Amino acid sequence: MNAPGLARAAAAVLALEGIALVVVALIETFGLGSGDAANLATALALIVLTLVGAAALIAFALGTLRGRSWARSGGVVLQVLAVALALAALTLQPVTWLFVLGVGVPGILGFVLLISSARREIESDGPTAGRG
Template sequence: MIVVVVVLIVDILTLPAASLASAIALTVIVAIGAVFVSAVAIGALRRQSWVRGGALIWQLVQIAIAIGAFQGTFAQPAIGWALIAPSVLVIVLLFTSSVMAALARPQA
């Protein structure tokens, strides 16, 4: 996601945009997503319990994007499969007993 933010910033600075406001808004939204994914990754490394919810939300967002990649005039099924396959795998893994135990809240 951070790479996508950098690419979008470079595009804004080097290419003429049909709508500069839309380009900036998209870049800001992707930057917010990058911060969210980074926070979930850091939380996972620290084995914090809230990570499962954040990871699940991100996987659902990826599935929604993947479904969009299968449809429309500019459909890219390869991108859709590349997004949906790991998302489904991660969702399944999030509910395995080993992951749930690793990310469980410590008992007082």
């Protein structure tokens, strides 16, 4: 299936977010070697959960390219969580603007692209969508 432009853009945002989480997990893994972790079990659990999130984002990106509604739905949920995380980071002092913008902007962009892609798909199906 040839994905429409909005779906490709949404998938690209999801894939880039997934890749960014893989990079974060790698950085944390290398940090274990330097003894940065206060509790090894907790650090390992956090790395594993980060990789699970990365795998989910990449799966949602591939599903979005294939026009799967479950992928868009999952992607929307993770984008909402990203925006909520960015907004919560605004309450920390001093505000880490790089984090807020690095998580919030792609979250908003991904959300808008996923919703727009879904709306475009519904519009292209026409008035008989879902019948039969």
